[in-house]
Structure formats: structure tokens, C-alpha cells
Amino acid sequence: DVFHNKTTSQFAIAPLPFDALADGVNISAQNYYNPFGVTFGPASGQNFLTRFTGLGQRVGNFTTTTDAVTAGLKGSIGETSWQWDAGVNYGHYNQFRSSQGYVYYEGLRGALGPSYFDAGTGQVVCGTNPATGGTGPIAGCTPINLFDQANPVVTDQLRQYQVTPFYTTTVINRAAEVNANGELFNLPAGAVSLAVGADYRKEYQRNGVDFVAITTGSGGTCFISQEACSTPLAGGFTVKEAYAELFIPILKDLPFARALNVTLGSRYSDYSSVGNTTNSKLSVEWRPIDDLLLRGTISEVFRAPNISELFAGAAGSAPSFSDPCIKQDAASLAAHPHACAGVPANYKGTGLSQTTAVVSGAVPAGVTLKPELGKSFDWGFVYDPHWLDGFSV
Known part of the structure; x- marks a missing residue:
């Protein structure tokens, strides 16, 4: 008996989720496009979550x-x-x-690092501003604004880091x-x-x-x-x-x-x-x-x-997981002091599953x-x- 079978198949799911902590990527507080003034990622413990919707599914x-x-x-x-x-x-x-639909984070890390507006070129560049004691622009690096993914320019910039x-x-x-x-x-x-x-x-x-x-x-x-x-x-x-x-x-x-x-x-x-x-x-x-x-x-x-x-x-x-402490009253939470330690009564949860x-x-x-x-x-x-x-x- 001789048997041969060849199958090709394909699936599509939602655009890539980005989790600064889990993916080990820092968004610098000195990034020109960062409106919050804090670093996101493992360096600070502050997380930033989004999806790269511009790259498609x-x-x-x-x-x-x-x-x-x-x-x-x-x-x-x-x-x-x-x-x-x-x-x-x-x-x-x-x-x-x-x-x-995936992104090469090693390249993206530089694009999310410190950046500033260079008055000489009229562009935002990677690096720190020499006018304030910085080291100047980093060659071959283009800053990316993850906080404004609806912008087609940002999508084009992301695509240079796309990998399969x-x-x-x-x-x-x-x-x-x-x-x-x-x-x-x-x-x-x-x-x-x-x-x-x-x-x-x-x-x-x-x-x-x-x-x-x-x-x-x-x-x-x-x-x-x-x-x-x-x-x-x-x-x-x-x-x-x-x-x-x-x-x-x-x-x-x-x-x-x-x-x-x-x-x-x-x-x-x-x-x-x-x-x-x-x-x-x-x-x-x-x-x-x-x-x-x-x-x-x-x-x-x-x-x-x-x-x-x-x-x-x-x-x-x-x-997937289900948080048993969501929407519990004080009496229910008190009955599970270890599992629900620190959870306030009627906590709505994060919506994550x-x-x-x-x-x-x-x-x-x-x-x-x-x-x-x-x-x-x-x-x-x-x-x-x-x-x-x-x-x-």
C-alpha cells in the first residue's frame, strides 16, 4: 500500500496585538510621539496595549x-x-x-526609542536633541507614532518592520x-x-x-x-x-x-x-x-x-481565563480572602480574557x-x- 496526501489551508485572525510588557519592547518617555511622558514596557513596568490594525489581519x-x-x-x-x-x-x-502580519521588534525598538524634532531637516528623527545635550540623530532609524495608527504614514512606517x-x-x-x-x-x-x-x-x-x-x-x-x-x-x-x-x-x-x-x-x-x-x-x-x-x-x-x-x-x-472575583459583593469577596485579595467590591474587571x-x-x-x-x-x-x-x- 502506498499513500500520499497533500493539503493546503489558510486561516485569518484579528490584527496583531501589541503588549509592551509581554513582548519585551520599551516605548521611551522621550519618544517624540509619546503624549504621556512615561516609559512603557519592561523598563518601567507600565504597559501599553494596542493592535497593529494598519498591517491587516x-x-x-x-x-x-x-x-x-x-x-x-x-x-x-x-x-x-x-x-x-x-x-x-x-x-x-x-x-x-x-x-x-508580524513585526520585527528588534527594528521597532529603535523606532520607539528617544526621538525629537530636528529643526534643520523639519522632520522627527531618532535620537536625542543635541541642542539640549543629546547625541544627535541615529542613522537608518525612522520614529513611529504607535499612538496614531489611523495615520496612513504610520502604517507605511510599520510595514518596513513587517516579517513573515x-x-x-x-x-x-x-x-x-x-x-x-x-x-x-x-x-x-x-x-x-x-x-x-x-x-x-x-x-x-x-x-x-x-x-x-x-x-x-x-x-x-x-x-x-x-x-x-x-x-x-x-x-x-x-x-x-x-x-x-x-x-x-x-x-x-x-x-x-x-x-x-x-x-x-x-x-x-x-x-x-x-x-x-x-x-x-x-x-x-x-x-x-x-x-x-x-x-x-x-x-x-x-x-x-x-x-x-x-x-x-x-x-x-x-x-483564555475567567476572573472569579469580578462583580462580587463584599460578602462573597470576604469568603475568598486569598483568591480575591485586594479586589474591591463590585469590581468590573479589565475585560481581558x-x-x-x-x-x-x-x-x-x-x-x-x-x-x-x-x-x-x-x-x-x-x-x-x-x-x-x-x-x-
Whole structure:
């Protein structure tokens, strides 16, 4: 079997939000266009929020390609009941994403720094005024008035710092397996059957990130908006497994035992990421009368962390939240003195419903994920009354 799929898609969302604190950008109090006389950003702790509406919407463009090849052989062993199969498969997933509508903050920082009106040129220039002891204009820098984005001139100035970062994700899976099943010997109730097999898997993931979007600080910032920052990362693991499952017919065609069968199974797994484990199961099927089947299974459960849970790169995120202290009266606030400390009665809130965060796999977060372990108990019945044709529950 050979499979190929290529998909292109696109989305558009609101223009880029600018958060001076989260994005690590300062707007100088000495900026010519700053009417407030205070510095905004990490240098002061004062925040400035806006959207770069003049640049239009943020647009994400995706090209995703998936390829898979599966090949194998199967056959029987002589004139016996035994059958076998062996196969290999290769899977390759690649996604390329580009994001329009972002701003290169390293360049923007200079444009938001100190600036003054140069009487000699009749223009506003970056730098400090030499007439008041400053160092003069900074070459190659054009001040931007973020406080007047409705001005087309400001939009044109912003566009010189516009960038379109790209990201790539590649996942490769390789696997090989061999299986066999057949009858071992006969008991009075029927043949004892065995199924055995082994497999080998190798999984690999790589995240590529444009230079301007690579996270550079502990706060998750980069050269563009924090929400678009990410970290390149590559890694993988291998899995070796072997299993056996034995079907044993215990009783057959007896009073209150039209059939009684037991299945025993066990699987050994060796993960390079989380170590080795053995997990087993016991299943029982009992048919006391022809119309009724009772069945139950006890099994050990094991799940190792998958490739993305381990090796997904750190990326900016904006999860939504709800402030439980908004619009609460004094009595309600007093009942939650820790959660709502310092909140005034009937506080209206800020209207914000998102916060700044980073999401990632376990490896870039420095967390050692362990596998999930457990036991599963399942039971049920099947009732097929012979006196009601076609009915089954």
C-alpha cells in the first residue's frame, strides 16, 4: 500500500496585538510621539496595549504532506492451521507554516526609542536633541507614532518592520513486525490456539523555527510577538515489543456450560524513553445457556508519552481565563480572602480574557514524563433469545 496526501489551508485572525510588557519592547518617555511622558514596557513596568490594525489581519498558511508505504508477506506453514505475516511500514509527515502580519521588534525598538524634532531637516528623527545635550540623530532609524495608527504614514512606517516567519514540523515513523497464529493441541472442549508476534518501531520528530521566531529569553520572547515565538527541537525514541496470547476452551456442551473459554495474554515492551514493562490480561467467556453469553476481562494498562508530548518545541500561547472575583459583593469577596485579595467590591474587571503563556513538550520544559499505568476491569453480557428472531442486546 502506498499513500500520499497533500493539503493546503489558510486561516485569518484579528490584527496583531501589541503588549509592551509581554513582548519585551520599551516605548521611551522621550519618544517624540509619546503624549504621556512615561516609559512603557519592561523598563518601567507600565504597559501599553494596542493592535497593529494598519498591517491587516494575521494570516496563517499551511502546506501539509503525508506519505506512507506499507509492504508485507503472509502465508501458511505446510498443511497445518498455522499462519504467519511479516511487514514493514514507513510514514513521513511534513508541515510548512508561514505567518503573515508580524513585526520585527528588534527594528521597532529603535523606532520607539528617544526621538525629537530636528529643526534643520523639519522632520522627527531618532535620537536625542543635541541642542539640549543629546547625541544627535541615529542613522537608518525612522520614529513611529504607535499612538496614531489611523495615520496612513504610520502604517507605511510599520510595514518596513513587517516579517513573515515560517515553521516546519517533520514526523517520521519506521516499523517492522512479524506475527504467527495457529492451533497447538486439542482438548475435549476444542483446540488450544496461540498467537505470537514481535515488532520494532522508531519515531522521530523535528521542529524547525525561523530565526526571528526563536525564543531567546526565559520569558519566552523572541524578535517578534511572544505568541509566535517557538524553539527548534529534534528527538525520538525506539520501541521493541513481543506478545503472546493463548486461547483455552475449558468446557463445551454441558449443562450450564454450553461454553467456557479463557484467554491469557501478555506483552513485553522496551521503550528507549521510559524503560521496559510487561502487561498482561485475563479474559473469560461463559455461556451458561445457548441464548446468554457472560464475559469479562482484567487487563493491565500502559501508555508511554507520545512523540509530540515529548519533543514539541516551546511555543507562545494565549489561553483564555475567567476572573472569579469580578462583580462580587463584599460578602462573597470576604469568603475568598486569598483568591480575591485586594479586589474591591463590585469590581468590573479589565475585560481581558486571555493571558500570556508557553506550551511545549516535556523535553523543552525540563520535565521527565513517566508512563501512565493502571488496571482495567470490563464485564458484560450478550443476550440473543432464540424465541425472538433477530433480537440481540
